[in-house]
Amino acid sequence: xxxxxxxxxxxxxxxxxxxxxxxxxxxxxxxxxxxxxxxxxxxxxxxxxxxxxxxxxxxxxxxxxxxxxxxxxxxxxxxxxxxxxxxxxxxxxxxxxxxxxxxxxxxxxxxxxxxxxxxxxxxxxxxxxxxxxxxxxxxxxxxxxxxxxxxxxxxxxxxxxxxxxxxxxxxxxxxxxxxxxxxxxxxxxxxxxxxxxxxxxxxxxxxxxxxxxxxxxxxxxxxxxxxxxxxxxxxxxxxxxxxxxxxxxxxxxxxxxxxxxxxxxxxxxxxxxxxxxxxxxxxxxxxxxxxxxxxxxxxxxxxxxxxxxxxxxxxxxxxxxxxxxxxxxxxxxxxxxxxxxxxxxxxxxxxxxxxxxxxxxxxxxxxxxxxxxxxxxxxxxxxxxxxxxxxxxxxxxxxxxxxxxxxxxxxxxxxxxxxxxxxxxxxxxxxxxxxx
Amino acid sequence: xxxxxxxxxxxxxxxxxxxxxxxxxxxxxxxxxxxxxxxxxxxxxxxxxxxxxxxxxxxxxxxxxxxxxxxxxxxxxxxxxxxxxxxxxxxxxxxxxxxxxxxxxxxxxxxxxxxxxxxxxxxxxxxxxxxxxxxxxxxxxxxxxxxxxxxxxxxxxxxxxxxxxxxxxxxxxxxxxxxxxxxxxxxxxxxxxxxxxxxxxxxxxxxxxxxxxxxxxxxxxxxxxxxxxxxxxxxxxxxxxxxxxxxxxxxxxxxxxxxxxxxxxxxxxxxxxxxxxxxxxxxxxxxxxxxxxxxxxxxxxxxxxxxxxxxxxxxxxxxxxxxxxxxxxxxxxxxxxxxxxxxxxxxxxxxxxxxxxxxxxxxxxxxxxxxxxxxxxxxxxxxxxxxxxxxxxxxxxxxxxxxxxxxxxxxxxxxxxxxxxxxxxxxxxxxxxxxx
Numbered sequence: 001x002x003x004x005x006x007x008x009x010x011x012x013x014x015x016x017x018x019x020x021x022x023x024x025x026x027x028x029x030x031x032x033x034x035x036x037x038x039x040x041x042x043x044x045x046x047x048x049x050x051x052x053x054x055x056x057x058x059x060x061x062x063x064x065x066x067x068x069x070x071x072x073x074x075x076x077x078x079x080x081x082x083x084x085x086x087x088x089x090x091x092x093x094x095x096x097x098x099x100x101x102x103x104x105x106x107x108x109x110x111x112x113x114x115x116x117x118x119x120x121x122x123x124x125x126x127x128x129x130x131x132x133x134x135x136x137x138x139x140x141x142x143x144x145x146x147x148x149x150x151x152x153x154x155x156x157x158x159x160x161x162x163x164x165x166x167x168x169x170x171x172x173x174x175x176x177x178x179x180x181x182x183x184x185x186x187x188x189x190x191x192x193x194x195x196x197x198x199x200x201x202x203x204x205x206x207x208x209x210x211x212x213x214x215x216x217x218x219x220x221x222x223x224x225x226x227x228x229x230x231x232x233x234x235x236x237x238x239x240x241x242x243x244x245x246x247x248x249x250x251x252x253x254x255x256x257x258x259x260x261x262x263x264x265x266x267x268x269x270x271x272x273x274x275x276x277x278x279x280x281x282x283x284x285x286x287x288x289x290x291x292x293x294x295x296x297x298x299x300x301x302x303x304x305x306x307x308x309x310x311x312x313x314x315x316x317x318x319x320x321x322x323x324x325x326x327x328x329x330x331x332x333x334x335x336x337x338x339x340x341x342x343x344x345x346x347x348x349x350x351x352x353x354x355x356x357x358x359x360x361x362x363x364x365x366x367x368x369x370x371x372x373x374x375x376x377x378x379x380x381x382x383x384x385x386x387x388x389x390x391x392x393x394x395x396x397x398x399x400x401x402x403x404x405x406x407x408x409x410x411x412x413x414x415x416x417x418x419x420x421x422x423x424x425x426x427x428x429x430x431x432x433x434x435x436x
Numbered sequence: 437x438x439x440x441x442x443x444x445x446x447x448x449x450x451x452x453x454x455x456x457x458x459x460x461x462x463x464x465x466x467x468x469x470x471x472x473x474x475x476x477x478x479x480x481x482x483x484x485x486x487x488x489x490x491x492x493x494x495x496x497x498x499x500x501x502x503x504x505x506x507x508x509x510x511x512x513x514x515x516x517x518x519x520x521x522x523x524x525x526x527x528x529x530x531x532x533x534x535x536x537x538x539x540x541x542x543x544x545x546x547x548x549x550x551x552x553x554x555x556x557x558x559x560x561x562x563x564x565x566x567x568x569x570x571x572x573x574x575x576x577x578x579x580x581x582x583x584x585x586x587x588x589x590x591x592x593x594x595x596x597x598x599x600x601x602x603x604x605x606x607x608x609x610x611x612x613x614x615x616x617x618x619x620x621x622x623x624x625x626x627x628x629x630x631x632x633x634x635x636x637x638x639x640x641x642x643x644x645x646x647x648x649x650x651x652x653x654x655x656x657x658x659x660x661x662x663x664x665x666x667x668x669x670x671x672x673x674x675x676x677x678x679x680x681x682x683x684x685x686x687x688x689x690x691x692x693x694x695x696x697x698x699x700x701x702x703x704x705x706x707x708x709x710x711x712x713x714x715x716x717x718x719x720x721x722x723x724x725x726x727x728x729x730x731x732x733x734x735x736x737x738x739x740x741x742x743x744x745x746x747x748x749x750x751x752x753x754x755x756x757x758x759x760x761x762x763x764x765x766x767x768x769x770x771x772x773x774x775x776x777x778x779x780x781x782x783x784x785x786x787x788x789x790x791x792x793x794x795x796x797x798x799x800x801x802x803x804x805x806x807x808x809x810x811x812x813x814x815x816x817x818x819x820x821x822x823x824x825x826x827x828x829x830x831x832x833x834x835x836x837x838x839x840x841x842x843x844x845x846x847x848x849x850x851x852x853x854x855x856x857x858x859x860x861x862x863x864x865x866x867x868x869x870x871x872x
Contacts, residue, residue, distance in 0.1 A: 290714075
């Protein structure tokens with residue numbers, strides 16, 4: 001259904017208030033359920049038990065259920081798929097569909113990811129990353145912000161609309177996807193399965209703001225080969241760990257060249273440093289007393305919207321080839337392979353009715369405050385829907401701290417306001433029949 | 437038995453020739469046996485099958501056999517023990533003792549290590565590291581030079597003396613020890629078990645030369661802690677992998693300060709770079725898109741004889757503490773732990789009768805050439821016997837290439853000459869009864 005076919009419902013003030021009250025009424029349950037979800041350590045390939053919990057919660061609400069395992073071969077056909085280095089055994093997407101009796105309203109995908117990044121050394125945390133403690137109005141834990149609170153907000157927002165006696169008249173897909181933190185293959189797989197809609201909303205932790213633009217991301221591994229020897233003959237050897245650092249230095253020059261081009265990219269002009277090269281993992285050498293023969297570095301680099309992953313990849317591999325060329329004597333060999341994300345960034349074009357509807361909902365939920373928008377130098381699954389299905393996609397969610405870091409946490413009152421905003425948006429976007 | 441009690445036997449030219457001929461007669465068998473031994477990949481904790489082979493070969497020769505598993509707790513009592521990070525289950529030393537009817541001659545330990553360093557990436561080798569191929573007069577393979585050819589040379593040298601109809605009149609311990617490449621605990625355990633003698637000979641691959649002095653070695657791991665974040669907030673994070681490189685840079689300054697002191701250390705004045713800091717292994721980070729929270733670097737550093745491991749360790753840890761101090765803002769935390777060697781270097785004092793006897797043997801085996809001596813910037817088990825039992829220890833062995841590297845190999849004719857020299861040394865040092 002095209003978004004021009006049905007104008008947004010204009011809710012009455014009373015209807016709005018019923019929705020807001022319904023969010024408040026269920027909010028303790030919502031936070032308790034979020035805590036339960038945070039306690040499932042759904043790091044990559046370990047999402048199963050968390051997806052079971054979500055599946056049960058959606059099914060219990062009478063939604064039409066779908067659950068499927070991701071298929072690396074199917075995905076590999078798609079240009080936007082990330083490279084898969086793990087087994088997808090038991091790595092499932094879950095979708096619950098709300099289907100109105102008569103589909104008069106606009107359809108909506110409420111998307112969120114279930115996977116979380118690894119917690120890292122637990123002794124660097126103030127408490128267990130998995131105990132989901134509430135302290136001074138913050139919910140703590142790995143994934144609390146990124147993005148289990150948002151995923152659960154989707155569910156409770158829809159609950160609130162219905163609890164308010166309003167029946168959405170548009171189709172709604174509640175998606176709990178995997179692989180957002182490494183490939184983006186979860187949302188891509190949902191799209192390839194046929195799920196589309198007139199708008200998508202993804203409550204990533206975005207500080208109560210709407211994402212206007214973001215970067216694409218490529219994950220890759222550089223393997224550097226050295227010339228091992230006994231340390232007694234060290235000057236004849238060639239240390240692959242040192243060489244890896246040299247290679248990273250050269251890639252940082254590429255990073256700076258890309259950052260210098262920010263003025264050419266709309267919405268990125270004012271960012272300090274939009275393109276970040278992250279050295280995420282390193283592993284090299286076999287023996288303390290052998291000059292190491294090899295070193296592998298896992299890197300993540302960003303790219304501007306409009307730059308294809310393929311073009312960025314060409315530049316990266318050309319830079320690596322040049323390192324070998326420039327290094328006549330030692331003949332550093334640095335070989336790059338893709339290890340995950342191979343994704344272009346996206347821009348949410350201004351002026352969509354979806355954004356207009358969200359602005360309205362935001363004002364109502366945030367006491368009249370205008371919805372801000374910003375550009376983020378991180379990856380978002382939004383690119384899947386914008387780029388491959390041309391769907392306006394609203395990435396918008398609560399206030400968090402230290403996502404991907406130690407002591408990740410999310411602001412509970414921010415979750416409340418965001419949930420209210422999403423609930424109002426659902427009603428306004430999809431339209432509602434009032435049963436009261 | 438003190439070495440002054442019995443002067444070295446002076447062999448007749450005919451006796452010498454019988455010994456040299458006996459080495460030649462068995463040399464094909466010796467090389468075949470060395471090949472068989474090289475085919476056992478006796479990397480650390482995997483020495484069992486190679487020790488079985490040695491045990492069988494010693495037992496077959498009627499030696500008095502001893503085999504025992506190393507005990508980390510016993511070892512930990514000794515100041516020269518290396519720190520043990522592995523299980524010693526099945527990690528055995530093997531000793532075969534030749535005991536003459538009447539012990540009139542000087543006693544001798546013929547020591548060699550069975551452990552080899554890891555082969556590294558096999559695709560960097562021209563052929564399998566374990567096929568023990570002979571090409572153009574070189575025996576190839578991991579451990580071929582360091583030091584299975586020497587270990588087997590000890591055995592066949594004693595064979596040759598006996599095959600020549602000569603019966604040594606001194607006690608001889610043939611030791612096949614583990615752990616030379618990481619802790620030195622194998623030789624130390626043999627000493628702690630009570631094995632001593634009037635001289636020790638260790639045929640490490642030393643280019644047909646005698647080691648006059650060598651360095652001590654410490655193995656340690658530095659764990660650097662960072663401040664993980666999402667790459668979108670990279671400037672707030674603190675990358676532990678970058679920090680680890682910074683720490684290594686600071687330790688390289690320490691290395692250079694130590695190298696600058698070489699003029700104060702007898703036998704090290706003329707070496708270009710006696711103190712080598714090797715970055716042997718690195719491992720850090722959990723996730724491509726998280727600024728890494730930790731990085732561990734495994735390092736090996738050398739120390740001059742006369743500098744205790746304890747003193748060197750104090751300097752290393754003080755340097756690390758200073759890094760944290762100097763880095764007020766980021767507060768790098770770099771913590772060092774011992775991971776293996778904690779060993780002082782040694783000097784073979786000039787003028788021992790053992791060295792005199794070897795000079796004589798060397799001349800006879802190498803066509804009149806004088807025995808050269810040199811200082812090596814590598815670890816040697818010789819330190820165990822020199823330092824803790826005051827035994828003159830002759831580290832002296834064949835010509836090799838690329839020990840600890842790719843395509844390690846040992847010169848076969850060099851093995852022949854060294855075996856001849858060892859055989860003559862056994863006879864001259866221990867004394868012989870001539871049964872012909």
